[in-house]
Amino acid sequence: MTKNNPESTNLLFDIHECFISSAILFRKEVCKECDWSIPTYYRKLRGVDKPNEHFKDRIIPALSNAEKEGILRKAKLVAQEINDLVNKYK
Numbered sequence: 001m002t003k004n005n006p007e008s009t010n011l012l013f014d015i016h017e018c019f020i021s022s023a024i025l026f027r028k029e030v031c032k033e034c035d036w037s038i039p040t041y042y043r044k045l046r047g048v049d050k051p052n053e054h055f056k057d058r059i060i061p062a063l064s065n066a067e068k069e070g071i072l073r074k075a076k077l078v079a080q081e082i083n084d085l086v087n088k089y090k
Helices: 011-034 038-046 065-088
Strands: none
Touching (some): 011 038
């Protein structure tokens, strides 16, 4: 995730860099998982669930269930990397 210098003792810098690179890593991993381009990622990011015009009691989801599951898997992966860095400083 980050290119942490093993000699570094700057907790703030390391965590800051980790958060910055985490957003990029998350996007990259979600794009790979869902087979999306970067423009598709940002289009999906802005998407919202919409009412179905034909069936008033249903909605058209912005993300499929498979996409949601893949996104959550990648979120766990990135969150674990952040957690690992935090634990390094404990």
